[in-house]
Each structure stands twice: as structure tokens, then as C-alpha cells.
Amino acid sequence: MRFSKQRSGYRRIEAQMAPMIDVVFLLLIFFMLTLKVVSSEGDFSINMPIGAPAPSNEDIQTLPIKVRLTADENGQLAGVSLNNQQLGNTDVAFERLNTGILRVIGKPGNPLTSDMEVEIDADFGLHYRYTVQAISACTGKVNSKGQPVKYIEKIKFSQPRKAE
Amino acid sequence: MRFHKHDPFLSEADMTPMIDVVFQLIAFFMVIINFEATQADERVKLPSSDLARPTKVKPDQELVLNIGFVRDEDGNPLDPEPFVFYAGDEKIRISDMAAKLNLEAEFFQRKNKVANDSIKTTVIIRADAEVPTGMIQELIKLCREAKFEKFHLKAKSEEP
Numbered sequence: 001m002r003f004s005k006q007r008s009g010y011r012r013i014e015a016q017m018a019p020m021i022d023v024v025f026l027l028l029i030f031f032m033l034t035l036k037v038v039s040s041e042g043d044f045s046i047n048m049p050i051g052a053p054a055p056s057n058e059d060i061q062t063l064p065i066k067v068r069l070t071a072d073e074n075g076q077l078a079g080v081s082l083n084n085q086q087l088g089n090t091d092v093a094f095e096r097l098n099t100g101i102l103r104v105i106g107k108p109g110n111p112l113t114s115d116m117e118v119e120i121d122a123d124f125g126l127h128y129r130y131t132v133q134a135i136s137a138c139t140g141k142v143n144s145k146g147q148p149v150k151y152i153e154k155i156k157f158s159q160p161r162k163a164e
Numbered sequence: 165m166r167f168h169k170h171d172p173f174l175s176e177a178d179m180t181p182m183i184d185v186v187f188q189l190i191a192f193f194m195v196i197i198n199f200e201a202t203q204a205d206e207r208v209k210l211p212s213s214d215l216a217r218p219t220k221v222k223p224d225q226e227l228v229l230n231i232g233f234v235r236d237e238d239g240n241p242l243d244p245e246p247f248v249f250y251a252g253d254e255k256i257r258i259s260d261m262a263a264k265l266n267l268e269a270e271f272f273q274r275k276n277k278v279a280n281d282s283i284k285t286t287v288i289i290r291a292d293a294e295v296p297t298g299m300i301q302e303l304i305k306l307c308r309e310a311k312f313e314k315f316h317l318k319a320k321s322e323e324p
Contacts (some may be wrong), residue, residue, distance in 0.1 A: 022181070033191065033194060033195065035273065041210065041216070041218065041319065041320060042217040042319055043214025043216060043288065044316065045314075046215065046315040048308055048313060048315055125296045125297075126298075128211060128295045131297045132319050134210040135321070136216070139215050141215070142214050148215055160305065
């Protein structure tokens with residue numbers, strides 16, 4: 001018995017590599033974009049106008065809300081106070097500060113808050129992270145839905161305390 | 165005169181590689197823009213805050229000042245006093261920044277053709293979490309003396 005060779009219909013199939021490489025590149029770039037290479041940054045606006053007059057004692061209405069931050073010799077937080085009221089020296093102090101500011105402004109979004117100003121008076125050696133925490137606590141709060149609720153947006157620094 | 169008949173076969177351009185290339189270019193530029201958006205300096209470890217959110221309106225002109233420490237391999241500061249990482253690799257003490265800030269102020273004044281009063285440029289301060297607050301205040305004071313009056317303090321966002 002003889003078998004005939006089936007020459008007709010025999011084709012060599014070559015895989016097309018170009019589209020595959022294209023897809024691989026696209027996937028690679030897609031994952032590069034979704035990966036957070038650089039963590040996002042936000043900022044706080046600080047109001048330090050040139051030649052601003054120091055608030056006088058006669059005009060009580062324009063007196064800023066004063067937040068005092070003290071440091072130990074290593075630059076760690078030693079105490080937080082809001083208008084001379086001690087709030088502690090741990091992270092809870094910043095929560096108390098946040099509540100205290102809310103008490104001062106009444107309710108978030110109060111139109112009176114546009115005229116209010118918080119003055120941060122920190123010790124020279126205090127680590128900057130605590131100052132940012134204090135600014136954050138005065139600026140507002142993140143609600144349960146993850147949305148920021150603004151309290152007071154005008155923040156300024158007092159004169160730097162001399163280094164010992 | 166006789167004309168040759170053209171072959172009626174229509175050659176169609178393959179669009180697939182062209183679309184692929186366009187996608188690649190779009191993705192490439194998206195990556196590049198993402199990197200350019202932040203003038204981050206890896207030597208500066210920013211403090212974090214859950215309220216720090218990226219600004220919706222970017223300032224027209226900004227002067228970014230990175231303040232941090234020169235650290236060893238373990239991350240410990242080699243020098244207890246921080247530096248301003250100015251124009252790339254230049255390291256300047258905060259107390260020596262006055263001259264540089266005056267130069268910057270002069271540049272922005274000339275660029276905007278404004279009088280010798282205030283400058284509308286926003287100074288963006290990117291300071292390390294361990295820098296003493298007094299140093300930042302000193303720097304802001306020097307900036308104010310150079311006629312800058314708008315300041316933004318950068319912090320790492322803690323978005324969920």
C-alpha cells in the first residue's frame with residue numbers, strides 16, 4: 001500500500017512577534033503608571049505678608065489664635081498649648097488641638113473663619129514634623145468619607161525663638 | 165496611444181502598528197509629565213499629613229527650596245545643621261541663603277518687570293521632618309527680607 005504525500009495544504013506557521021512585544025510594552029507601561037513611584041505631595045499655605053503690623057492688645061477681635069509648641073533638648077515634642085491651655089505632649093494633643101480649634105470656630109465653614117488666623121509659636125529646636133502636625137490640626141480634619149473639612153486656613157509663624 | 169491598465173488590487177495600510185506606536189507615545193509622555201510635576205529631592209524626607217492634598221491651582225511662578233540633611237548609609241545625619249539643596253548639588257547653610265534669595269528675587273522682578281516691592285512668586289518649602297522649626301522660620305524670615313511673601317509648606321499626603 002502506498003501513501004501519497006500530502007504536499008498540498010502544508011504551510012509553515014510563524015508566530016508574529018511584533019504585536020506580542022507591543023502588548024508586553026503596553027502592559028509594562030501600564031503597570032509603571034499604576035505603581036506609585038513618587039508619593040503625592042500636598043501643601044499648606046502660610047500667610048506671611050511683608051510689613052504686617054503686630055496685633056495690638058487693644059484690638060481683641062483681630063488677635064490670632066495662638067498655638068504654642070515646646071520641645072525637649074532632642075527636638076521631640078514636649079507640649080502643645082492652645083491659647084495658654086495645655087493639651088499634652090503626645091499625638092492625642094493634636095487631636096485635642098483639632099477639637100479646640102473647632103470649638104473656637106463654632107462649625108466648619110463658618111464665614112467668620114475667613115478672618116481668623118492661627119499663629120504657630122514653636123521652640124527653635126522642635127522637629128518640623130510636629131509643626132506640620134499642628135498646622136494640619138488647625139487647618140481641618142478628614143471626615144469619615146475621607147473628604148477634608150476645612151477649619152482655619154490662615155496660618156502664620158511667630159518670630160523664631162533664638163537657639164540656645 | 166495605449167494606456168496600461170492598472171492592477172485593480174488596492175493596498176491598504178496596516179493601522180495596528182501605528183496605533184501601537186501612538187499608545188506608546190501617549191504612555192511615555194504621561195510618565196514624563198508625572199516625573200516632572202514634582203521637584204522632589206530624595207535627600208528630603210517630608211513629614212506626612214492626612215490633610216495635605218495637592219493644590220488644584222498651581223502657582224504661576226514658584227521657587228522650590230529643599231531643606232534637609234546630608235545623611236550616611238544608615239540614614240543618620242552627618243552634620244546636625246541642615247542644608248538648603250540649592251540648584252541641584254549645591255549645599256548652602258540657611259544662614260548663608262540671604263544672597264541667593266536676593267538674586268532670585270531680582271530675577272523674578274526682572275522677569276515680571278515689577279517695581280521693587282513685593283514679588284508674587286510662591287516659595288515652596290520642602291523641608292525634612294527632622295529639621296528644627298526655627299531654621300524654617302529663619303528661612304522664611306530671609307525670604308520675607310528678599311520681598312517674597314507667599315509660602316507653601318510641602319508635606320507627604322496620606323490619602324487612603
